[in-house]
Amino acid sequence: MSFERVAIIGLGLQGGSIGLAVQEFLPGVVTTGYDISPEYRARAAERGLVHTVCDTAVEAVQGADLVIFCVPPGAMGEAAAPLREAIPAHALVSDVGSSKQAIAKALGEALPDHLVIPAHPVAGTENSGPDAGFAHLFRNRWCIVTPPEQTDLLKLSALVEFWETLGANVEIMSAQHHDLVLAVTSHLPHLIAYTIVGTASDLEDVTQSEVIKYSAGGFRDFTRIAASDPTMWRDVFLSNKDAVLTMLQRFTEDLTALQRAIRVGDGDMLFDHFARTRAIRRSIIEEGQDDSRPDFGRGDHDGGAGGD
Amino acid sequence: MSFERVAIIGLGLQGGSIGLAVQEFLPGVVTTGYDISPEYRARAAERGLVHTVCDTAVEAVQGADLVIFCVPPGAMGEAAAPLREAIPAHALVSDVGSSKQAIAKALGEALPDHLVIPAHPVAGTENSGPDAGFAHLFRNRWCIVTPPEQTDLLKLSALVEFWETLGANVEIMSAQHHDLVLAVTSHLPHLIAYTIVGTASDLEDVTQSEVIKYSAGGFRDFTRIAASDPTMWRDVFLSNKDAVLTMLQRFTEDLTALQRAIRVGDGDMLFDHFARTRAIRRSIIEEGQDDSRPDFGRGDHDGGAGGD
CATH class of the missing domain: 3.40.50.720 (NAD(P)-binding Rossmann-like Domain)
Structure with a gap:
């Protein structure tokens, strides 16, 4: 049929x-x-x-x-x-x-x-x-x-x-496994992106204009998904609450460990963590799930459709 | 001269x-x-x-x-x-x-x-x-x-x-103000990206292959900056420790507030937060600091250089 x-x-x-x-x-x-x-x-x-x-x-x-x-x-x-x-x-x-x-x-x-x-x-x-x-x-x-x-x-x-x-x-x-998988590949990233964009807009000692000007240092990447539909995302978090909170807890634990490494100056721990995350991106590109060009192939590098 | x-x-x-x-x-x-x-x-x-x-x-x-x-x-x-x-x-x-x-x-x-x-x-x-x-x-x-x-x-x-x-x-x-501004527009985003990519690779109940397959839900955006040079980034965090830890604390406070809103089901708080982050992206694009095309102009949407 x-x-x-x-x-x-x-x-x-x-x-x-x-x-x-x-x-x-x-x-x-x-x-x-x-x-x-x-x-x-x-x-x-x-x-x-x-x-x-x-x-x-x-x-x-x-x-x-x-x-x-x-x-x-x-x-x-x-x-x-x-x-x-x-x-x-x-x-x-x-x-x-x-x-x-x-x-x-x-x-x-x-x-x-x-x-x-x-x-x-x-x-x-x-x-x-x-x-x-x-x-x-x-x-x-x-x-x-x-x-x-x-x-x-x-x-x-x-x-x-x-x-x-x-x-x-x-x-x-199963719907249950879906909700767990998407909590980490989609919902948590959106929550983090929404958070950091909010944090950056609320600072007293750094102006919003500075955040915008120097966003190419990394911040701008987060603003894309933080520009997604607010109604839909409110609903996603409320409807997948348990899995999102579980993944958020794992994330917070890992962030706390890196925070501690920075505080005590544990360069080896930082290096080891940062060195193993490259492989994931390589696999994502090999599997056809992202653009292989540097910087997502953004047009602003070579006169394309960027903001030049 | x-x-x-x-x-x-x-x-x-x-x-x-x-x-x-x-x-x-x-x-x-x-x-x-x-x-x-x-x-x-x-x-x-x-x-x-x-x-x-x-x-x-x-x-x-x-x-x-x-x-x-x-x-x-x-x-x-x-x-x-x-x-x-x-x-x-x-x-x-x-x-x-x-x-x-x-x-x-x-x-x-x-x-x-x-x-x-x-x-x-x-x-x-x-x-x-x-x-x-x-x-x-x-x-x-x-x-x-x-x-x-x-x-x-x-x-x-x-x-x-x-x-x-x-x-x-x-x-x-001043160097001091630079370090504060960059802590939020560059260093914190990298730290967060490195963290979440690490978190996603270490789960027991979601396989790495699933993380890669479903990364287009948002996760893949974080893998780009988490593929940056580990030596350089170790040094950045160690050499700008105070400003990074300050920004990280603001971020954690904001994340905790959103976490609480999810837990208690406060949809209004989530909606209000998510609705105001769009304006920042619009400004970044207007200032020529990001590509105006959807999805950073990734090639995989229209037969470009993407992973098709």
């Missing part, structure tokens, strides 16, 4: 990118979409993110065989509950949220008569909203699918194929 | 870039260079980082009117002391290190008969060594010059002009 009518609820970065990717890679499939914001709907229609932008979510899911919720994690239940009657009984329900246990629970409670197979494409940029999406967002990125223990294997494999057609590599794991 | 013979001690990313930039932007100036590593010297000669790569530092500084030390912060005194007789009395001595109070002291003690005006170009990539340098590294980056209170204004202005000719914007400030 494969999907013929895909409904996308939420037309921001993820929803918009799915809509564009389906039109590019699955040209026979009909796409409908809805967003709670009238401005987003208008802009989504202008950009053609889906074939039809509907005025109500009920309208958008009519006749769909795949409904993908692309709203912030905390809004999933609220977005889904009113659609219990409207979503066709045979339709598969999925999502793109960054935490999977909480979302599986919310969607399951809101749509008790439907099959829900959550998914999470590990792909994005710091931009959000209906102007942020692009068809190739998922290319060579991983999409994690977290099916319930008892599931419809035909629909599961159709969902896997759907994401592969959009360019992603698919991995299947 | 302007410089006619520039000697570069240390031919890694910074030294090599200065050598290449002088040849491009100051074609009349003669450059000599030395590195303690025979392999670096051989490679520097192959790449033509300077006109003449010398076999000894004494030879490299003969007749120089500007000597720039481009060695790790902790090696400055050791590199400079044997050159006390060899560096011409009228020559200006400078450096490119990331901490300025400690380096000013080390160079001042090693070369008590010379005028030392420290400098710090806030520019770099995660790469190091004689293959890492390029002539445009300093373009549109800031170079901070930290002259002693009593200084030779002609030589100071010649040094400012030198850096401006290499493409940098120059700012003059």
Whole structure:
């Protein structure tokens, strides 16, 4: 089986990118979409993110065989509950949220008569909203699918194929393991980035203008992910609280150890720690998960699209 | 006045870039260079980082009117002391290190008969060594010059002009203020990045392969600066200990506040914090200190030089 009518609820970065990717890679499939914001709907229609932008979510899911919720994690239940009657009984329900246990629970409670197979494409940029999406967002990125223990294997494999057609590599794991893995590869990095950018803006003895001018020393790297959508990230931390707090504790322990090494002047400990982190970056580049050029290939080094 | 013979001690990313930039932007100036590593010297000669790569530092500084030390912060005194007789009395001595109070002291003690005006170009990539340098590294980056209170204004202005000719914007400030500013815009970000990359590699319940696969969720951004030269960064933390520990304490306080907000489910506090960090990135881009394209313009989004 494969999907013929895909409904996308939420037309921001993820929803918009799915809509564009389906039109590019699955040209026979009909796409409908809805967003709670009238401005987003208008802009989504202008950009053609889906074939039809509907005025109500009920309208958008009519006749769909795949409904993908692309709203912030905390809004999933609220977005889904009113659609219990409207979503066709045979339709598969999925999502793109960054935490999977909480979302599986919310969607399951809101749509008790439907099959829900959550998914999470590990792909994005710091931009959000209906102007942020692009068809190739998922290319060579991983999409994690977290099916319930008892599931419809035909629909599961159709969902896997759907994401592969959009360019992603698919991995299947439990929602619990997903939440632990993403806590370290995504949630903790965002929390740290948001923290340090906040710290740097609040100093009395260093001005904000100085922070901005000298940001190329490293700070600017953190500002990218700290520019991500605040609503979504609030929801991610609240919905994956336990795993985030666990990872944060590990991080704090390690930071305290390095802090102590600086205080007592233990250069060997610092050197040993700093020397072993290079290998990870090399592997990430080898696996195609980052740009191999120095400085992420930023355009400001050679007259590209940088801020020159 | 302007410089006619520039000697570069240390031919890694910074030294090599200065050598290449002088040849491009100051074609009349003669450059000599030395590195303690025979392999670096051989490679520097192959790449033509300077006109003449010398076999000894004494030879490299003969007749120089500007000597720039481009060695790790902790090696400055050791590199400079044997050159006390060899560096011409009228020559200006400078450096490119990331901490300025400690380096000013080390160079001042090693070369008590010379005028030392420290400098710090806030520019770099995660790469190091004689293959890492390029002539445009300093373009549109800031170079901070930290002259002693009593200084030779002609030589100071010649040094400012030198850096401006290499493409940098120059700012003059005290070494003490430099160390505080850089602690937040560069040293703390590196420490945090090194920490989180270490934390992620040491988990028992998440494999290293998973960390690498799902790094596009945010983690990969931190691996770039955590791939920087370990010797240099050990020295930076040891030589700017007080300012780094001060900034680290502010960061830890802020992180603890966010941790508490997550634990008690204070979504408003999280949202407010996350919403105000966007403005900083916007300013950094407006000031030409980062690439305006989403995701730093990484090539993996549109068939560029990424890992596809």
